[in-house]
Amino acid sequence: xxxxxxxxxxxxxxxxxxxxxxxxxxxxxxxxxxxxxxxxxxxxxxxxxxxxxxxxxxxxxxxxxxxxxxxxxxxxxxxxxxxxxxxxxxxxxxxxxxxxxxxxxxxxxxxxxxxxxxxxxxxxxxxxxxxxxxxxxxxxxxxxxxxxxxxxxxxxxxxxxxxxxxxxxxxxxxxxxxxxxxxxxxxxxxxxxxxxxxx
Amino acid sequence: xxxxxxxxxxxxxxxxxxxxxxxxxxxxxxxxxxxxxxxxxxxxxxxxxxxxxxxxxxxxxxxxxxxxxxxxxxxxxxxxxxxxxxxxxxxxxxxxxxxxxxxxxxxxxxxxxxxxxxxxxxxxxxxxxxxxxxxxxxxxxxxxxxxxxxxxxxxxxxxxxxxxxxxxxxxxxxxxxxxxxxxxxxxxxxxxxxxxxxxxxxxxxxxxxxxxxxxxxxxxxxxxxxxxxxxxxxxxxxxxxxxxxxxxxxxxxxxxxxxxxxxxxxxxxxxxxxxxxxxxxxxxxxxxxxxxxxxxxxxxxxxxxxxxxxxxxxxxxxxxxxxxxxxxxxxxxxxxxxxxxxxxxxxxxxxxxxxxxxxxxxxxxxxxxxxxxxxxxxxxxxxxxxxxx
Numbered sequence: 001x002x003x004x005x006x007x008x009x010x011x012x013x014x015x016x017x018x019x020x021x022x023x024x025x026x027x028x029x030x031x032x033x034x035x036x037x038x039x040x041x042x043x044x045x046x047x048x049x050x051x052x053x054x055x056x057x058x059x060x061x062x063x064x065x066x067x068x069x070x071x072x073x074x075x076x077x078x079x080x081x082x083x084x085x086x087x088x089x090x091x092x093x094x095x096x097x098x099x100x101x102x103x104x105x106x107x108x109x110x111x112x113x114x115x116x117x118x119x120x121x122x123x124x125x126x127x128x129x130x131x132x133x134x135x136x137x138x139x140x141x142x143x144x145x146x147x148x149x150x151x152x153x154x155x156x157x158x159x160x161x162x163x164x165x166x167x168x169x170x171x172x173x174x175x176x177x178x179x180x181x182x183x184x185x186x187x188x189x190x191x192x193x194x195x196x197x198x199x
Numbered sequence: 200x201x202x203x204x205x206x207x208x209x210x211x212x213x214x215x216x217x218x219x220x221x222x223x224x225x226x227x228x229x230x231x232x233x234x235x236x237x238x239x240x241x242x243x244x245x246x247x248x249x250x251x252x253x254x255x256x257x258x259x260x261x262x263x264x265x266x267x268x269x270x271x272x273x274x275x276x277x278x279x280x281x282x283x284x285x286x287x288x289x290x291x292x293x294x295x296x297x298x299x300x301x302x303x304x305x306x307x308x309x310x311x312x313x314x315x316x317x318x319x320x321x322x323x324x325x326x327x328x329x330x331x332x333x334x335x336x337x338x339x340x341x342x343x344x345x346x347x348x349x350x351x352x353x354x355x356x357x358x359x360x361x362x363x364x365x366x367x368x369x370x371x372x373x374x375x376x377x378x379x380x381x382x383x384x385x386x387x388x389x390x391x392x393x394x395x396x397x398x399x400x401x402x403x404x405x406x407x408x409x410x411x412x413x414x415x416x417x418x419x420x421x422x423x424x425x426x427x428x429x430x431x432x433x434x435x436x437x438x439x440x441x442x443x444x445x446x447x448x449x450x451x452x453x454x455x456x457x458x459x460x461x462x463x464x465x466x467x468x469x470x471x472x473x474x475x476x477x478x479x480x481x482x483x484x485x486x487x488x489x490x491x492x493x494x495x496x497x498x499x500x501x502x503x504x505x506x507x508x509x510x511x512x513x514x515x516x517x518x519x520x521x522x523x524x525x526x527x528x529x530x531x532x533x534x535x536x537x538x539x540x541x542x543x544x545x546x547x548x549x550x551x552x553x554x555x556x557x558x559x560x561x562x563x564x565x566x567x568x569x570x571x572x573x574x575x576x577x578x579x580x581x582x583x584x585x586x587x588x
């Protein structure tokens with residue numbers, strides 16, 4: 001964490017912004033899906049901050065307040081977040097499997113969040129079938145309390161298509177910021193299309 | 200229980216704990232604490248108490264605090280029986296943290312982690328751990344550790360860890376709890392002394408002293424089954440010391456009255472929390488460790504549908520070669536018992552679906568929905584049922 005903060009500081013001083021503005025128009029995410037937001041979001045330049053380049057994260061009001069995370073085509077055997085060797089040695093994240101049902105994807109998300117936030121207070125609910133990018137998919141909700149003791153509300157939507165996981169997770173503080181951008185997040189989720197899949 | 204802190208807690212601060220512990224030597228020994236004792240605020244001890252009072256105030260507000268009155272009263276009574284004259288100086292906080300540990304701060308704040316409640320097989324085992332912590336408290340081991348650190352170059356590490364531990368919202372974080380625990384990284388002599396005191400306290404309170412060594416043996420077995428290479432490495436580096444400790448406790452227990460395990464009472468008290476404790480453990484995906492733990496929890500041979508169900512869940516989620524058959528066996532074992540959780544049918548359905556047996560999968564899913572018609576995931580489960588009618 002301290003290392004990441006130093007890197008972020010260095011980048012700021014060097015003029016490399018950790019955020020990139022995402023305009024309200026159809027945009028491509030990780031070369032795997034496209035969405036059309038109706039407001040401008042801020043893409044977090046994660047590669048600059050932490051070297052993690054797998055999931056793409058946007059925020060409207062600040063990453064601790066609300067965020068959209070795009071999992072754009074997670075492959076079989078890969079975790080939701082790529083870990084460094086040291087992180088993996090300390091606490092390996094569970095991997096996605098192509099054969100997973102929505103029930104198992106939800107368990108995967110719950111475990112991943114519980115591990116990353118180091119919180120036993122992580123609970124999923126309301127798993128249901130729903131179209132995602134025109135494909136048969138799923139939705140569910142989750143709440144978790146991180147080590148900052150803040151309650152967060154999570155909305156997840158996704159599909160497993162041709163053995164890969166496509167999923168958008170919207171999260172925000174339960175008290176205010178989840179509700180604040182819920183409609184805009186919903187708009188992003190509803191507008192999702194898979195690239196090269198005719199969606 | 201230093202082993203617990205170092206080996207059953209994730210996060211990097213455990214490394215700091217080890218580094219710190221490695222340099223602790225025993226200096227001048229403070230006198231044991233007397234009941235009702237409060238240090239002068241102007242002393243080093245007063246300073247430590249003040250920091251811990253702040254941590255305690257935050258703990259009281261934490262979302263991770265288990266507030267159930269009955270469970271708190273139960274654990275507090277055990278601590279009280281052990282603490283004797285110190286009873287009114289000890290305050291117990293149960294925290295929702297799925298790892299083996301209990302801590303006791305110098306100001307009398309004791310934390311009991313829910314992972315310990317899952318792992319203790321009877322009241323005597325819980326009493327053994329709490330008695331050990333009270334042993335540290337009564338002998339003011341943390342003050343001694345602080346003074347030793349102050350006299351060496353470790354003070355910087357000590358302070359930085361201390362400040363981290365005193366930070367906002369630490370309670371639910373295993374890393375920060377470990378940091379807090381590591382402020383009071385005890386020397387081997389202190390651990391031995393706490394073991395002795397704990398054993399005596401539990402025996403005096405009528406508990407079976409043999410259970411103290413069993414706690415250690417269970418922990419050794421669990422660590423050995425861990426997939427985490429780090430955990431195994433660190434553990435086995437000090438393994439003989441841990442085994443020796445269990446052996447010493449076993450030998451000493453043989454000289455004390457037989458005592459009682461109070462297993463029935465313990466099980467009854469924990470009953471309504473057990474599902475949550477299991478869920479918290481399974482969510483960690485430490486498959487090998489969890490399976491070892493569950494195997495040990497089932498050694499008494501008593502029918503336990505919940506244990507079978509959660510064992511099935513671990514096998515299903517691990518999904519390694521041969522795991523599906525084992526998961527199926529566990530779910531079927533659970534289902535054969537009268538108090539099987541409906542979710543055992545769901546698990547069975549998922550295993551059959553994975554194995555391509557849609558007829559049996561449908562049958563299991565239907566049974567799940569029949570037993571739990573208002574299940575939150577009913578819509579998705581219905582979508583798994585492919586054969587209509």
